[in-house]
Amino acid sequence: MTSADQVNRLLALVPYLQSHPDAEMGATAAVFGVTAEQLLDDLNVLWYCGLPGGMPGDLIEIDMETVAESGRIRLTNAEYLSRPVRFTPDEAMSLVVALRAVRELAGGHLAEGIETALAKLERAAGAGSSTPQVAVAGGSEEIREQLAASIEAGELVELDYIGAGLAPSTPRVAPVKLITRDGYGYLQAWALDRSAWRTYRLDRIGAVRRTGTAAGEVGTPPQFGPGWLEQRPDAAEVTLRLAPAASWITEYYPIREVRTEEAAIEVDLLVADPAWLRSLLLRLGSDVLDVRPPEAAAAAREAAADALAVYAAE
Amino acid sequence: MNLAICLLMARRFIEKSQIRQVVEGYHDLSDAAFERTFERDKDELRAMGVPVETGSNNPLFPDEVGYRIRRKDFELPAIEFTPAETAALGLAATVWESATQAEQAVTALAKLRASGVDPDPARLDALAPSIGAREPAFASIWAATIERAPIRFGYKGRPRRVEPWAMTYRRGAWYLLARDRDKAEPRMFKVARVDAAAERIGRPGSYAVPEVDLEASWGSLEPKQPDAEVVLGIRQGRAPDLRRRGRPVSTQQEVPAGYDVLAVSYARAGDLVGEVCAHGADVVVLAPAPVRRAVLAELRATAGGRP
Numbered sequence: 001m002t003s004a005d006q007v008n009r010l011l012a013l014v015p016y017l018q019s020h021p022d023a024e025m026g027a028t029a030a031v032f033g034v035t036a037e038q039l040l041d042d043l044n045v046l047w048y049c050g051l052p053g054g055m056p057g058d059l060i061e062i063d064m065e066t067v068a069e070s071g072r073i074r075l076t077n078a079e080y081l082s083r084p085v086r087f088t089p090d091e092a093m094s095l096v097v098a099l100r101a102v103r104e105l106a107g108g109h110l111a112e113g114i115e116t117a118l119a120k121l122e123r124a125a126g127a128g129s130s131t132p133q134v135a136v137a138g139g140s141e142e143i144r145e146q147l148a149a150s151i152e153a154g155e156l157v158e159l160d161y162i163g164a165g166l167a168p169s170t171p172r173v174a175p176v177k178l179i180t181r182d183g184y185g186y187l188q189a190w191a192l193d194r195s196a197w198r199t200y201r202l203d204r205i206g207a208v209r210r211t212g213t214a215a216g217e218v219g220t221p222p223q224f225g226p227g228w229l230e231q232r233p234d235a236a237e238v239t240l241r242l243a244p245a246a247s248w249i250t251e252y253y254p255i256r257e258v259r260t261e262e263a264a265i266e267v268d269l270l271v272a273d274p275a276w277l278r279s280l281l282l283r284l285g286s287d288v289l290d291v292r293p294p295e296a297a298a299a300a301r302e303a304a305a306d307a308l309a310v311y312a313a314e
Numbered sequence: 315m316n317l318a319i320c321l322l323m324a325r326r327f328i329e330k331s332q333i334r335q336v337v338e339g340y341h342d343l344s345d346a347a348f349e350r351t352f353e354r355d356k357d358e359l360r361a362m363g364v365p366v367e368t369g370s371n372n373p374l375f376p377d378e379v380g381y382r383i384r385r386k387d388f389e390l391p392a393i394e395f396t397p398a399e400t401a402a403l404g405l406a407a408t409v410w411e412s413a414t415q416a417e418q419a420v421t422a423l424a425k426l427r428a429s430g431v432d433p434d435p436a437r438l439d440a441l442a443p444s445i446g447a448r449e450p451a452f453a454s455i456w457a458a459t460i461e462r463a464p465i466r467f468g469y470k471g472r473p474r475r476v477e478p479w480a481m482t483y484r485r486g487a488w489y490l491l492a493r494d495r496d497k498a499e500p501r502m503f504k505v506a507r508v509d510a511a512a513e514r515i516g517r518p519g520s521y522a523v524p525e526v527d528l529e530a531s532w533g534s535l536e537p538k539q540p541d542a543e544v545v546l547g548i549r550q551g552r553a554p555d556l557r558r559r560g561r562p563v564s565t566q567q568e569v570p571a572g573y574d575v576l577a578v579s580y581a582r583a584g585d586l587v588g589e590v591c592a593h594g595a596d597v598v599v600l601a602p603a604p605v606r607r608a609v610l611a612e613l614r615a616t617a618g619g620r621p
Contacts, residue, residue, distance in 0.1 A: 016428035033420035052336030094418035098409035113398025183486025285612030303594035304617035
């Protein structure tokens with residue numbers, strides 16, 4: 001935390017507290033993304049701030065007793081700071097890029113307001129065409145729109161889905177959230193036939209059939225944040241030793257650790273779905289130099305033998 | 315903070331000696347400490363995007379330099395947002411996975427809230443987008459792009475000196491469009507392949523970013539147009555992704571029972587071989603012979619106990 005960050009925050013905190021009288025400490029700290037301790041520190045700094053001259057009547061007034069007693073903040077004598085300071089270039093760009101990511105995922109009526117908010121924000125920030133573009137592989141807008149509508153209606157849907165194992169299926173699910181992870185859009189849903197939370201990649205959903213049946217209460221899905229695989233109890237760690245030509249996988253898949261050697265790389269992966277690992281090993285083919293534990297490669301070895309048998313039978 | 319308030323309230327340029335007298339926290343400092351602190355505070359305000367102007371009140375004595383902040387340059391312009399727009403902004407503040415950028419977006423939203431915008435978080439409950447920034451060089455390249463500062467970094471084993479123009483996020487990866495100083499032309503860099511944090515080799519704002527057709531530049535990141543074709547046997551009901559790209563054809567060759575014959579076009583042979591292999595026994599190559607041989611070789615490697 002540099003002092004510049006703090007000044008920047010204080011210049012927003014003063015107008016915020018004036019437009020939200022008796023703001024609650026916890027809620028205010030959350031709005032500014034800081035801890036309650038940091039917020040208290042900010043208030044103590046503000047206490048010494050004010051108009052030039054430093055006379056008692058010139059200073060910003062904060063009722064620190066009320067803060068201590070009821071956790072509510074009352075700030076006065078700062079009418080000259082009623083508007084927040086402009087965005088820093090970094091803030092403007094971070095928020096614009098984030099909003100573009102929202103646009104990539106939203107469909108249909110959810111997208112409403114995003115385009116215009118983006119235009120207003122860019123105007124306010126003075127951001128030009130050089131702000132980053134964002135593209136997410138989120139499947140078709142029609143699919144997203146249907147899913148968003150079913151989520152809102154709390155309705156069960158049937159999906160045409162091609163899983164990582166590449167076999168098609170038609171799961172019946174209660175859709176809950178559309179999320180992105182590592183540049184791909186996913187549907188998070190309660191899968192009825194498995195009685196478990198599942199994620200479905202949006203670009204692999206071929207069709208959504210609305211059933212008209214109410215989904216009922218399904219609860220809250222698990223956090224699908226960074227390291228979501230770590231939370232899967234059935235995920236196992238597999239180490240692959242690969243030829244350098246296969247190093248592209250480190251950019252495409254969640255990897256725990258990469259060790260680079262002269263003529264090979266070693267990567268540690270978490271694998272929740274054996275079918276996914278089988279496909280990956282088949283795809284990498286001769287670039288796979290070693291797999292640990294060795295039994296993790298058994299399914300791929302069998303699948304390759306089956307495929308060779310088809311060629312031999314022709 | 316007090317410096318900002320002092321300069322903001324001033325109707326005219328204030329000289330440094332006056333600032334030292336009136337600003338709380340300055341008058342007890344020694345001469346040298348005051349100079350240092352004042353310069354630092356002033357630079358911090360400028361880095362925050364607050365323009366601190368210098369000028370003179372007296373046209374006859376232009377050397378008497380003073381400072382001020384214009385209110386219209388300082389304040390966030392008043393913007394009206396509809397409830398739908400506000401909800402989108404609220405969601406946007408939760409998008410960044412990178413803590414540094416998340417902090418930036420949250421502060422930006424707090425500024426909007428301070429001017430009376432209050433997002434209703436429930437409105438877009440069904441959406442949870444995210445942007446990662448795990449690339450080690452991300453922070454240094456992002457900052458250089460914002461500040462238009464020339465940088466150098468190692469890329470694919472070679473040192474590069476570039477002027478960053480713009481960044482883009484495609485399918486989970488960050489890219490930098492920059493002018494390569496040594497090649498004197500724009501180049502696209504994948505940030506994940508930049509060796510380590512980029513190093514500044516010039517001052518912020520020391521070059522101009524030309525009007526470039528960003529869309530067209532990013533177009534080079536899209537997959538190459540397919541220019542070759544392969545004939546595949548695909549087991550019925552399987553490999554729908556390949557089926558979608560293919561068209562049914564007839565062949566003189568013998569086809570295994572239960573397989574359809576489709577022609578699929580592709581751009582890169584290596585990618586296609588990997589894709590076909592990934593499907594195992596569900597997809598076989600019928601023609602041309604070199605692709606078929608390549609697939610067989612890969613399958614043998616996977617099947618042949620190595621591993």
